[in-house]
Amino acid sequence: MTEIATEKKWPDQALTIESIDLEAQGVAHRPDGKVVFVEGALPFEVVRANVHRKKDNWEKASLLEVLQESSQRVTPGCPHFGLHAGACGGCKMQHLEASAQIAVKQRALEDNLWHLGKVKPEALLPPIQGPSWGYRYRARLSVRYVVKKGEVLVGFHERKSRYVADMRQCRVLPPHVNAMLMPLRHLIGRMEARETLPQIELACGDHVTAMVLRHMEPLSESDMAALRTFADKHQVQWWLQSKGPDTVRLMKGALGEPLSYALPEFGITMPFKPTDFTQVNPHINRVLVTRALRLLAVQSHERVIDWFCGLGNFTLPLSTFASEVLGIEGSEALVVRSGENYVFNQANRDKPLAPTSFVARNLFEMTPELLRQDGAADKWLVDPPREGAFSLVQALAEMHQQPELRQGWMPPKRIVYVSCNPSTLARDAGVLVTSAGYRMTYAGAVNMFPHTAHVESMAVFDVS
Incomplete structure (x- = not known):
């Protein structure tokens, strides 16, 4: 039967x-x-x-x-991950297999482009992926002295809570920083100022680990001595912050070389300060820069503008290919820092970089007049913050729709747009495609933050 x-x-x-x-x-x-x-x-x-x-x-x-159960469900790699009360809120996807996470992010990018921007790329780029663990070279760790327990907590906030999670390890941090979490708790627990130390900002370079300690009252000599002892034992460079970001100073007596990271494919070294913006994931950043420049396909006779240039993360590699590069940034301080990085690299290379300049501009109030002022360029690299580059692409659209505004100025033949927010990328892509005379030739996801919901991406636009 x-x-x-x-x-x-x-x-x-x-x-x-x-x-x-x-x-x-x-x-x-x-x-x-x-x-x-x-x-x-x-x-x-x-x-x-x-x-x-x-x-x-x-x-x-x-x-x-x-x-x-789904075949893509996995055991989370961190004991502090979960849905329970007190679980760390730093990661949201550890229960999903790593390759499936990037598929989710790619789908989110495509959905945003279509539903918000009404655009579809002609071809999808393979997603950029890297190590799933030990990738987070930048982090803002909250600190709290819990009087009732008589102990210090150092880490990320609990899920949907203002409380600091009781983290004893964190596998997304570099292994040497992960190993310091408990020693950091013990260090701060012994300090006289333990109730007025709200935050530690972590910044790892290729050879130096810096920690910026926010302190709301002056530190005593014994506290300073404790920090120095910890620095010697764990090879940490302490920086102190008494008020706002402009008060950050290297602790007196702290030794070691400056923070920096390398982009070896281009022979570039980027010095930076611990509060400067740098990408969280250096492994992905190297691939990101390489792919962006490959897609931009800069020729030796071309002029390029790098919008939202920051420290020069894309600008200086561009200077190894182009005839001239202009980096434009909203922060005066970063314009100074990017200029210093150009001089540093120019002095430490066998082959000189192309002529490169940096200017400060309010990139959220762009106009056709300002576009003409900065001059025409053959290619653009655009890497905005989460707010996107709406004012910039809107000014470009106005130039396209009103030829009399151009006065000899020509739009870039190709734009590579690096995004940390798929919704603002979609909005800006809609402007470029429907109003500025471009077509979206490529787009793809970048898994800068494995195990989190954060989506980075890259898109390419060519003149129609």
Whole structure:
């Protein structure tokens, strides 16, 4: 007698997860069409969930039980990850296999481009990936002395909370920094100022680890001595911050070479200070710069503008190919620093860099007049903050729609846009394609922050 297979019956309240959003919430639909977001659930799982928030069109729920598990579910690599109270909020996707995480981010990029910008790339770039652990060379660690427990906490905040998680390890930090978390707790616990030390900012270079200690009252001699002892033992360079960012100073007596990172493919070394903006993930940054320049395909006779140039992370590599480069940045301080980095590299190379200059400009108030003032360029590299480059692309669109504004100025033939926010990239892409005479030839995701919901990406625009 042949056994007839029957479809498995689930409880009436079971939910079938269809997809996952960037908050790492599984997305399901009830029979009436209402969307249910389930924390901790993965695509293709069947789950039971506890609804804790209801609106007309959607509900939010927490995971109670996985009835059918996804093949992409993995055991989190960190004991502090989870949905429970007190869990660290630094990561959201450790329960999802690493390659599946990048697929989610690629899909988020494509969805944003289409739904927000009404554009689709002609071709998708392979995602840029790197190490899943030990990648986070920059971090802002909160510090709190818990009087009732008589101990210090150092780490990220708990999930959806202002409290500091009780972290004893963190695998996304470099191994040598991970090993310092407990010693840091013991150090601060012994300091007289332990109740007025709210934050430690971490910045790792290729050879130096710097920590910026925010202190809200002057440090005693004994506290300074404790910091020096810790620095000698753990090879840390302490910087002190008494008030705002402009008060950051290298601790008196601190030794060691300056912070820097290398871009070896271009023969470039980038000195930086611990509060300067640098990419969190140096492994990905090297690949990012290489791909951006390959896609820009700069020729030796071309002039290039690097918008939102920062310290010159793209500008100086561009100077190894172009005939002339202009770096434009909103911060006067970063313009000075990028100029210093150009001089430093020019003095330490066998082959000179192309003539390169840097100017400060409010890039959120761009106009066609300012575009003409900065001169025409054959290629653009655009790397804005999360707010995007709307004013810049809008000015470019005005130049395209009103030829009389150009007065001999020509738009760039190609733009490579590096983004840390898919929604503002989508908005700006919509302007470039529908109003500025470009087509989107390529786009792809960049996994700068594995295990988190953060999406970085890159897109290429060519004149139609």
